[in-house]
Amino acid sequence: MENPEVAMVFEEIADLLEILGENPFRVRAYRNAARTVRELPEPVEEIVRNPNRKLEDLPGIGKDLAEKIRIIVQTGDHPMRQELREKVPPGLRELLDVPGLGPKRAWALYEKLGVKSIEDLKKAAQEHRIQRLRGFGAKTERAILEALEHLEQVQRRVYLAEAKVFAESVVRHLREVPELHQIEVAGSYRRRKETVGDLDVLVTCDRSAPVMDRLAQYPALADVLARGDTKMSIRLKNGMQLDLRVVPDESYGAALQYFTGSQAHNIQIRRMAQEKGLKVNEYGVFRGDKRIAGKTEEEVYAAVGLPWIPPELREARGEIEWALQGRLPKLVELHDIRGDLHMHTTATDGRASIEEMILACKEMGYQYMAITDHSKRVTVAGGLDAKALRAHWAEIDRIAGRIPGITVLKGVEMDILEDGSMDLPDDVVAEADWVVASVHYGQNQPREQITRRILNAIKNPYVHCIGHPTGRLIGKRKPYEVDLDAVLKAAADYGCFLEVNAQPSRLDLDDVALLAARERGVLIAIGTDAHSIDELRFMEFGVYQARRGALEAKHIINTRPLKELLKLLRQRRSSRA
Numbered sequence: 001m002e003n004p005e006v007a008m009v010f011e012e013i014a015d016l017l018e019i020l021g022e023n024p025f026r027v028r029a030y031r032n033a034a035r036t037v038r039e040l041p042e043p044v045e046e047i048v049r050n051p052n053r054k055l056e057d058l059p060g061i062g063k064d065l066a067e068k069i070r071i072i073v074q075t076g077d078h079p080m081r082q083e084l085r086e087k088v089p090p091g092l093r094e095l096l097d098v099p100g101l102g103p104k105r106a107w108a109l110y111e112k113l114g115v116k117s118i119e120d121l122k123k124a125a126q127e128h129r130i131q132r133l134r135g136f137g138a139k140t141e142r143a144i145l146e147a148l149e150h151l152e153q154v155q156r157r158v159y160l161a162e163a164k165v166f167a168e169s170v171v172r173h174l175r176e177v178p179e180l181h182q183i184e185v186a187g188s189y190r191r192r193k194e195t196v197g198d199l200d201v202l203v204t205c206d207r208s209a210p211v212m213d214r215l216a217q218y219p220a221l222a223d224v225l226a227r228g229d230t231k232m233s234i235r236l237k238n239g240m241q242l243d244l245r246v247v248p249d250e251s252y253g254a255a256l257q258y259f260t261g262s263q264a265h266n267i268q269i270r271r272m273a274q275e276k277g278l279k280v281n282e283y284g285v286f287r288g289d290k291r292i293a294g295k296t297e298e299e300v301y302a303a304v305g306l307p308w309i310p311p312e313l314r315e316a317r318g319e320i321e322w323a324l325q326g327r328l329p330k331l332v333e334l335h336d337i338r339g340d341l342h343m344h345t346t347a348t349d350g351r352a353s354i355e356e357m358i359l360a361c362k363e364m365g366y367q368y369m370a371i372t373d374h375s376k377r378v379t380v381a382g383g384l385d386a387k388a389l390r391a392h393w394a395e396i397d398r399i400a401g402r403i404p405g406i407t408v409l410k411g412v413e414m415d416i417l418e419d420g421s422m423d424l425p426d427d428v429v430a431e432a433d434w435v436v437a438s439v440h441y442g443q444n445q446p447r448e449q450i451t452r453r454i455l456n457a458i459k460n461p462y463v464h465c466i467g468h469p470t471g472r473l474i475g476k477r478k479p480y481e482v483d484l485d486a487v488l489k490a491a492a493d494y495g496c497f498l499e500v501n502a503q504p505s506r507l508d509l510d511d512v513a514l515l516a517a518r519e520r521g522v523l524i525a526i527g528t529d530a531h532s533i534d535e536l537r538f539m540e541f542g543v544y545q546a547r548r549g550a551l552e553a554k555h556i557i558n559t560r561p562l563k564e565l566l567k568l569l570r571q572r573r574s575s576r577a
């Protein structure tokens with residue numbers, strides 16, 4: 001079983017318990033277990049199988065949860081989930097995906113209006129039956145309708161991080177077939193898009209039957225949807241579809257190019273080919289009936305007069321002009337990153353101690369890192385006031401002092417308050433090496449107000465960087481109404497940095513905003529916002545997003561050696577527009 005499958009069992013248990021109004025601590029324990037398993041760098045199955053390893057060593061996993069994990073891995077499910085499912089109507093759980101609808105409200109809608117699904121919810125809202133309920137009102141009803149629209153647009157797509165687990169494991173699984181030659185996962189996955197609709201697996205082989213037989217044996221398979229000679233489609237246990245296509249070796253490059261997309265990029269490529277009297281399809285590049293290219297992608301691009309274009313750029317956003325002019329960017333790579341500039345510890349809502357985070361960052365090979373716990377406004381996360389923060393920084397210095405080989409910047413993620421002021425006085429943040437300022441409250445303010453708040457932070461020279469600048473949670477919460485163009489302009493004028501928050505559910509700024517930031521000359525900091533050791537590995541997803549924004553190492557401040565980074569931070573503090 002893949003880790004996301006195990007995690008999904010716990011997530012469902014947590015949701016169902018919550019709907020039933022169970023003790024929040026119990027609910028939280030299952031949620032944490034789901035998160036721990038989901039983020040493990042290795043299959044939890046292997047820990048179960050290895051007699052020398054103990055599940056109980058995982059953070060937050062006690063005896064009871066360990067036993068549940070063993071049962072899930074061995075049987076594919078847990079009886080507790082089945083028992084809970086009998087108590088809660090099947091459609092009710094999906095109501096939790098609607099922003100602003102907590103479990104209490106979902107249950108109330110079910111009891112009072114018989115709402116049992118997203119469909120029912122939509123109908124009830126359209127017929128204005130919700131606003132008459134106690135504790136709801138017309139405003140809530142409107143918000144629900146709006147949220148439903150947003151939900152429809154992004155539904156049925158999974159985060160890149162989850163797609164990656166299945167993409168890698170299916171490749172590993174199929175490589176066992178001796179008849180297999182080449183294999184690659186194309187489509188949006190190869191373009192490293194933030195969410196993936198389905199997986200497009202491309203193979204070349206001696207005979208397709210053994211490859212397809214092997215795919216039918218894939219452990220995460222739920223259903224075979226269709227099987228022909230050259231194409232097979234399956235559904236995975238997480239709901240994602242996977243299409244397998246078998247092509248001859250001489251067409252591999254052409255098929256890879258075709259199925260990587262994007263469709264918009266391919267349309268431009270085909271148009272260029274037509275102008276040269278050529279035809280491009282998934283079998284090759286043809287002049288008349290004669291195939292002139294197709295074995296490799298390089299060949300295909302060369303045939304239409306272009307250098308190879310990195311998949312992350314293939315979105316018809318100007319990459320073909322760049323390629324024609326020989327101006328393709330040299331995209332940033334994961335190994336260019338020298339430090340992580342956003343993370344939390346047990347001082348606030350992180351799950352690892354200062355020492356554990358430092359040792360883990362050292363393990364990642366970083367030259368430096370910044371610890372950025374929350375400021376006091378974030379009461380739910382135990383945010384720190386001036387006094388607590390100073391004590392925390394002293395503690396960081398003390399611990400970092402006995403761990404050589406990595407420089408630890410004393411930082412803070414300071415809230416930008418609802419009225420536009422900062423959560424900490426200037427004289428306090430002046431003592432920090434690195435200050436990220438973020439909006440966590442008042443996210444629904446009108447455009448002008450929320451924009452002014454962020455501009456205030458940009459104008460404050462003690463603030464180095466704006467964290468998750470649009471506040472979106474992919475598929476769950478829309479960005480703030482912020483005027484991004486004004487933010488980019490101010491960031492450029494004042495030399496303030498903007499973040500790519502690398503959490504798979506955030507990836508904020510997004511690729512389009514990053515392209516604009518690049519145009520404006522705004523420098524970017526990639527931070528994982530890690531709340532545990534394992535989340536430090538999210539850096540990879542931040543780098544993919546940066547690549548989709550055409551960013552090079554020079555556009556990203558945490559690719560710089562420590563000395564240069566510190567110089568940049570000093571420059572920012574002495575900046576005036």
Ligand code: DGT
Pocket residue numbers: 186187188189193195196197198199200258259260261262263266267
């Ligand atoms: P997704 O799966 O929604 O995240 O996005 P993609 O880009 O993976 O799209 P998908 O799976 O429908 O198709 C994979 C690629 O195959 C797509 O990027 C371009 C190519 N492709 C698929 N269908 C067509 C088509 O009808 N016309 C053209 N030109 N290309 C297509």
Ligand code: CA
Pocket residue numbers: 186187188189197198199200
């Ligand atoms: Ca796809």
Ligand code: CA
Pocket residue numbers: 187198199200243
């Ligand atoms: Ca597809």
Ligand code: ZN
Pocket residue numbers: 413438440467468
């Ligand atoms: Zn934050």
